[in-house]
Structures are given as structure tokens and as C-alpha cells.
Amino acid sequence: MQQNSLSHWAWGHARNFPDRQTRQQLGQMIEALLGFSPQEVKDPVPLENVQLSPLRDPPGKPPSCITIKPEDRVRHSYGRSYLDQLRGFSGDFNAAPDLVAYPQNEQQLEEVLSWADSHQVTVVPFGGGTSVVGGVEGPRETSNYLMSLDLTGLNKVLEVDLESRLARIQAGIKGPHLEEQLREHGLSLRHYPQSFEFSTLGGWIATRAGGHFATLYTHIDQLVASIRSISPQGWIDTRPLPASGAGPSPDSLLLGSEGILGVISEATVRLRPRPNYRASATVHFERLEQAVEAARTIAQSGLHPTNCRILDAKEAAFNGVSQDGKTLLLLGFEAKDRPLDSFLAQAMNIAEKEGGECPKGPRYRHPQESQDGAAAWKSAFIQAPYLQPQLISLGVMADTFETCVSWRTFPKLHQALMEGMKAKMRELTGAGKMTCRFTHVYHDGPAPYYTFLCPVRPGQEQELWWELKNTASELLLEYGATITHHHAVGRTHGPYYRRQVPQLFQKMLQAAKDTVDPQGILNPGVLLDGRS
Amino acid sequence: MQQNSLSHWAWGHARNFPDRQTRQQLGQMIEALLGFSPQEVKDPVPLENVQLSPLRDPPGKPPSCITIKPEDRVRHSYGRSYLDQLRGFSGDFNAAPDLVAYPQNEQQLEEVLSWADSHQVTVVPFGGGTSVVGGVEGPRETSNYLMSLDLTGLNKVLEVDLESRLARIQAGIKGPHLEEQLREHGLSLRHYPQSFEFSTLGGWIATRAGGHFATLYTHIDQLVASIRSISPQGWIDTRPLPASGAGPSPDSLLLGSEGILGVISEATVRLRPRPNYRASATVHFERLEQAVEAARTIAQSGLHPTNCRILDAKEAAFNGVSQDGKTLLLLGFEAKDRPLDSFLAQAMNIAEKEGGECPKGPRYRHPQESQDGAAAWKSAFIQAPYLQPQLISLGVMADTFETCVSWRTFPKLHQALMEGMKAKMRELTGAGKMTCRFTHVYHDGPAPYYTFLCPVRPGQEQELWWELKNTASELLLEYGATITHHHAVGRTHGPYYRRQVPQLFQKMLQAAKDTVDPQGILNPGVLLDGRS
DSSP: OOOTTBOSSSSSBGGGSOOHHHHHHHHHHHHHHHSSOOOOOOOOOOGGGOEEOOOOOOSSOOOTTEEOOHHHHHHTSOOSSHHHHHHHHTTEETTOOSEEEOOOSHHHHHHHHHHHHHTTOEEEEESSOOOSSSOSSOOSSOOSOEEEEEOTTOOOEEEEETTTTEEEEETTOBHHHHHHHHHTTTEEOOOOOTTTTTOBHHHHHHHTOBOSOSSSSOBGGGGEEEEEEEETTEEEEOOOOSOOOSSSOHHHHHTTOTTSSOEEEEEEEEOEEOOSEEEEEEEEESSHHHHHHHHHHHHTTTOOOSEEEEEOHHHHHHTTSBOSSOEEEEEEEEESSSOOHHHHHHHHHHHHHTTOBOOOSTTOOOTTBSSOHHHHHHHHHHHHHHHHHHHHTTTEEEEEEEOOOOTTTHHHHHHHHHHHHHHHHHHHHSOOEEEEEEEEEETTEEEEEEEEEEEOOTTOHHHHHHHHHHHHHHHHHHTTOOSOSSSOOTTTSHHHHHHHSOHHHHHHHHHHHHHHOTTOOBSTTSSSOSOO | OOOTTBOSSSSSBGGGSOOHHHHHHHHHHHHHHHSSOOOOOOOOOOGGGOEEOOOOOOSSOOOTTEEOOHHHHHHTSOOSSHHHHHHHHTTEETTOOSEEEOOOSHHHHHHHHHHHHHTTOEEEEESSOOOSSSOSSOOSSOOSOEEEEEOTTOOOEEEEETTTTEEEEETTOBHHHHHHHHHTTTEEOOOOOTTTTTOBHHHHHHHTOBOSOSSSSOBGGGGEEEEEEEETTEEEEOOOOSOOOSSSOHHHHHTTOTTSSOEEEEEEEEOEEOOSEEEEEEEEESSHHHHHHHHHHHHTTTOOOSEEEEEOHHHHHHTTSBOSSOEEEEEEEEESSSOOHHHHHHHHHHHHHTTOBOOOSTTOOOTTBSSOHHHHHHHHHHHHHHHHHHHHTTTEEEEEEEOOOOTTTHHHHHHHHHHHHHHHHHHHHSOOEEEEEEEEEETTEEEEEEEEEEEOOTTOHHHHHHHHHHHHHHHHHHTTOOSOSSSOOTTTSHHHHHHHSOHHHHHHHHHHHHHHOTTOOBSTTSSSOSOO
């Protein structure tokens, strides 16, 4: 257990959940900013008072790395979605696993899986526990024992190939620890999802996590050269290759498999040196449409910026980046050994043609920004998840969803989402705000990311949340977008995922699962809804 | 039948197979260049005299687009591998399919597949017929009827989305026809495999074909946004998306599936404008190792050249690019609306640091080159496949194989391949040459491509070829390389592929196949060796 500094219910470190007075002040800010009144401020149920599912003795002779300690069970009950934190806040840990396994090496991992398979114990792999889609919570439809398989004991960089810039790394390693071990080799993975501080390499791979590169290396997919994973039928060990044309990619079947095809224990990943050169600027636009057109042209230009993020006016304001009511386009380039000013100049040139107001001078900082736009954004980006649990304590619902769609469809989808969600929030709560940003951009379309906020009455949170989730998800399906660009499917997106993806593909995936997991112990109910 | 201008046995257009006298001159050149004497020049068996497998009446009531005409059967017997052309040259068409289907639309495709499934007729999809790995030849182990499913009737660009730069295109379209239809929209797929003139979009997708981009968009994979394919169990229609994190990529399961999971009828692909700016140069190196180091540094630099090809000294000489005994590095950049001189300058700067001799002046042409290196190479690249059948008629074996491996492993693998193959050729034939080039480069390794040439006695071609193929393939497996970077698996690479790829992955793939093709009619024996 290295997680004692972490909250048992809220995002990240416990120390970052502020006291009642600070949250009261936040409530006043919310009121001023959003125009609706938060509820009375409440406190979360402390760890020692939570309600936990009854303890059941594990079958057979469980391996020694398995524990049934209540605190471990509490800490492996949920991810960090709105609904997870809502339940955690109220002390509801009825979904807790029966047991938690902490293998420290592959031999123990094998033992755990073998024991689980022989007793039909459901296995839910657990990395950082930061899933926002119900990816680390077990199924409720079965009376099988539920085991959370904590992989953070597998946390070593095993081998570094400096010439090929590859490293073989154990899957349970967390972001900072991974970067720390790579630093001594002068290299970096440079994959920074919002959960970076807590989430693990294996989790990134299992969920196709999105990183900070806005183009080219947007997902962990592009940074993975091979994967080693174990299923009840044995090991799957792909060959680390820069590329291959030998049949369908084995790695691609494991990327995004969310634990249903095996437990990822190791991967070979592609590294790069830390950048010595950076160039960035924030461009301001009167209208979102102009910024979108600029982003499209830049995405199709072959300039491949590291950062190409749009913040709509509200997103920029809520995050303290800019208050001028304009849409922002954050542009950034990075490289080890090449100045990038000409790249940035070309990108700004494109933005200017679309009506963008580009900063002048050497620092590329806009006078109306609180500080450098990109830096302000980065800081807000890391702090944002800490806000959600505070808002829960104030009776405010704040959540996000994200997608990816073609440039041609984006304007229609965006309008439908903004209007549909705001109308739904007004209908159900009398208020509500929506903001939009782009997290990644591609030749053929952007990855828009939406935040919605509204007041919610105690006891109605779950129903309201599902109403809003369903409103957004139905529109994503209707407009041909994906149910998720980088938040994964888990249990929450499952029903929508199964309407998005070809039925025969789901049957093939189920058949693949049945092959390596004939008893169906691996994360059942995630992605697919059951046996074929 | 639009193929009448094509040879019934040799690569490409029949008119490009020269007369006896010209081939005799080629024989003299070979002798001077390679130091071994070709056999007496022979002529191929003409179409009307070939030996064809006996005609069998098709079962049931075949759809009207199916034919049993001998010429159609001959023309769908083989791909264009050395062994294929060897058999074709000698008039051996015993592997001919019983029938050839020419669906002109999806309805006919459905009818054909449905008829085949109800009569257990083996279906081998056929696009351009340019496979060099036995990908379009049926199995011999079964007495089932064998149908070649010619998809070239499905050859239309159906829809172009200019804003997202996407096009929905039928899979049977050939390279030039595809580009011609896109040209009117000012766009291009810019995917140029060596077979471009004859091969089809569907074939590229089914085999994960490699194109002319040396970095980033190296395979058709990166250019595909969605795939539509049909199996005996129905259609699989993926959603065109710029990117998605929703479970394992359905497209990735179809990319490289070589006809075993379905017949690809349509795809949405990513387009780009034709480049207005180009910058290229050829750098000369004393030693291969220097060029490799330069290519590695450039591949890891983030400059993303369009062209970054190494030709070793022999490869450069044989292809008429340069005769100075040096290793060449061809560098090229292309873009629509940005001058690229600074990119090229940076790449040349890297090459110079590794000892490369860079051309000076505005045209970047080296005085020792026959013409511009890249242009000379391009011309030789397109003509190269026409040489193989001519050499067959002279009793000279010429063939290629290719792979991909990490930068760290490449030198060891290269040495083992050069020494191993030359020793084997000398042992078996008393002579033999090997050349090497890089076709693509990645952050973590190159895709080297080898050509081998040796004399061969009549009647011993097949045995010798398999000895050499096996020598090369065993070394590729031993050194952790892939059995193919972009030539696909087919029947030829099957046994090596099945040792390269995790066994459990093969079982999953077989289970996926059994799901959509329960009777196993789709290209059996390709990739996988049979039922699970």
C-alpha cells in the first residue's frame, strides 16, 4: 500500500480536498461565474465510517499476495468518475471487491491468475484507479468472488535501448516513476494524460490513453512497440518491431482491450529525448468557427504541432487562461535540437489568415492572458480533476465527455451537443453551462472535449447524470462520432460502444476472448456484454 | 476482362517482356556485372499452349457474373512471385481456380459469396494479382471448388469530403484510376507501392501495403479511416473516424487480414493535396554504417522526410543511380504550400555530421549520379519488377525479401543476412550477389530490403529458391525481425509468420475467423494453417 496519501474517494491526493470554508468560497465563485446557487456544503464520509460490501472468505488457498483488508477493498472499489466520487463521498462502497491482489512479479501474477481461474474468481485489473468510465469496477450481475488485481507492484524499467530509443517497462509503473527512471538515460516517453501522476503504463495501453501530443503521437498506441500480457490460457508476448505488415497487428488487439483479453504485465515503448527547443503562442479569435478553420488548416498542413488546442471563450475563462470572451488557439512545437520559430510562424500565419489575433514579440504572450496561455492552461489542466469532488460537496454536477469526428461533421455535432445539453440541463435543473475545447487534431477531424456544469438536488445526482450522459451519447452516435476518443469504454460507455462498433466485430472480439479466457473471469461486462 | 494488355504469366504489361535478342543482351550485361553466366535464353509457353487444371462444372446455380473461361482461369492462377512467374513461364497452370467471379456491384458480391458459402466453394479475393507471397493462389489440400473473386469491377470513387479530405472508394479500384478520379478534386491518396499501376485499394488494405512515404504514412494503415467488408455472416462496416479510443480498433483487425475475415468492398481513405513544393538530395557515404547512422538520426529528428532511402553501393550501381562505389542516402521532402529547403538543409546537416558528402548548389544533384538520384531511383524502382521474368528466361534467379527491425539489431542482422545468403548461394550455385536498401525508416528501426541474384540450373529453381528463402527467413526470425514489412504473409511466409506471432494471438484470430466464416471458405491456408 503506497496510496495512503491518496483520497479514498476523491481524485488524487487527500490533501488537495480543501476544508469546508475554502469550499464555501468556491461555492460563491461558482454562483458568480455560473449564475446558479450551489447547495449547502457537505463533508465526505470518512474512511473509517464507510459502508462496505460484506466480507466473504475466499475459496481454496489464495496466493499470499492477496488481501481482504477493508481499506484495500475500499481503495479498489471505484475509479474516479462523477458517479464513483459521488458514491465514495457518501460512503457507499457496496461495490467493493472481495479481495485485492498485489503481485510483485510475474510469477506471483501467474499464481494469482491461475488461482482465480480455477475458482472462477472475477479479475478486474487495477492500475492507477483513475478510470472515469467504470473500467475498474466489477460486475454486479454475478455472485462470483470479485478480485481487484493491483499491478502497481510491477513497476520497473527493465531495459533501455538507447540506439533504438526503446525501453522495456513493467506495466504497473506510474507516470512520474516511469519518467524518473528514464531520465537517467536522457530519454522520456512524453505521454502525459491528465491522470499522469497516478495512472500506469498498463492502464494507458489497456484503455488507449491520450497524451499531450496534439498530433501524430496522440495516443499511447503510437508509442507501443510490443506488449506482454497474461491470460488464463497463457502468455501473449508480441515482438517489438518498428513496424510490420505480417497480418493484423497483435498489439492493436490488445490496445484498448480493457482487461478482457489478458492482464498487461510489460510493454516495450518508444522514447524520445527531452525537448531543448520550444515555441508556443496563443491566438485569439472572435468566433469559434474561425479557430476551428485555423486548427483544421494547421492539422492538414504537415507542420505537426505538439500543441494545437482550442479553448472556447467559456473554457478559457473558467480555467483562468483568458477573460476577453474570445476563442483561444494554443499552438506549441517542441524538438530536441532544432529551433522551431519558423514552424510556429507558419502556424500563426495560417491562424492569422482565418482572422486570428496573433501575439507579437519574442515571448508570444498575449496581453489579455493571465500569464503565458499554454502554461496557464497546463496548470488548470492538472488541477481540473480536483474540482469535481469539491463541487460534489457543494451539490454541483461537473463532468466531461469527449469524442472525435470529421471536420465536415464537427459544426453540426457541436451545435447539436451545445443546444441539446443546455436544453436538457435547463429542463431538469433550471440552469447549466457547457464549454468546449479541442484536445487533439487530425488530418480528417478534431477531438472535441466538453465540460458541463449544473446544480443538482441531493438524491437526484445519479438519475440526472445518466439523463445528461445519455443525451450526449445519443448525439455522438447519431452524428457518426466515436463514444470516446481517449476516456475508454468501461461499463459506462458499454451500451453506446456496442451500438457504435460493427456487431460482427463484437462477435469476433468475444470469440477471441473466449479463446484466451474460456471461463470469462477477465473484466466481464467491460466492452462486451457477455458470452456470444 | 480489361487485362488483355497484361502478360498472362509475367509482371505487368505483356509488351514489356522483350524479344529474345534483347534478353540475350541482358544476359551479357548480367555476366559483366555479376560475374556469372546465364543459361541459354528460353521463351515462355504462350497462353494458348499452357497446361490448365481440368475443368469442373460448378455446383448449384452459380451467379451470372461467374465464368469458367480458360483464359480467365489462367489469369487468376497466380500472383507475381518468382515461383509464380517460373510456373507461368513454363506453362504450368495446374493451380488455376475452377471459376472466376466478376461482381460489378455489392449486390453481385453478396450473391457470389452466398452461393460460395452454400456450396463450400473456396473463395480467394483477387485485386491486381500482384502478390509476391502466394496470397492469391488457392489451397491444394482440399477438393473444394476454388473460386477467384476478382474485385476490379468495384472501381468507383463514391464520395469526396473536401473539408475532411476523405474519400469513400470501392476496393477494386487500381492505383492510376483512383488517382485519376481524385485529381478532379485536387486531392491525392499519395500511396505508391511498387505495384501501384496494377494493384487495388482493397489489396493494399488486405495486405497492409507499403507506400512511398518513408516516414509517418508508411503503410496504407495510416491512410484508412474506415473499411466495409463482407463475410459469409454478413457485412462489417466500421465508422470513419479520425481516431478513436473505443476498444481495440476494428480496422486494425481487417488491415492485413488477407481475405480470411472477409472481402473488402469499400474504404474511406485520407487524402492530401498534390505537393507544390519539393526538396530532395542524394548524399554519398564511404560506408553503409555511416549512412545508417545518418538515417537513424534523421528518423529520430522529427523532420519526417517523405523520402529517406538508403541504397548500398551495389544497389545504386545495379539500378543505374550511381557508380562511385558509395552508399547513397536519398532524401526528399514534399508539401503543398511551404518551401522545404530548410528541412532538407537540416537533414543534410545531420548526414554531413555522419561523414556524408552532400551535394552543393540549388539542384542538389551529385556530379557522380547518372541524373538526379531520386528520379533515377524512381525510374529503376518502377522497372525493377519487369526484370525478374526476363532473368527467369535466362536461368537467373533474382528475388527480394524485406523486413523491419530495431536500429540496435540491424547491424547484426544485416551481417548475418549478407554472409548467410552469399554463402548459401555460393554453396548451391557457385555464385551470387546481394544488395540492400532501406525502404522506410522509423524512430526505432529501419525497414531493410534485400535483393539476391544467382545462376540456377533448369529444373532446380524451386528447390534452390526455397533453400534461399528459408535461409533468409530463419535469420529474420532468429534476430527478432518481422517476416515481412510490407510484402504480406500469403502462403509463402505462412510457416514463418506462425512462428513469429504469439500462438494465442493466432488462436484468437482463428476464433475470429470461425465466427464470420464458419465453413472456412475465405482464403484458407493464408496467415493461419487451418481450423483451431
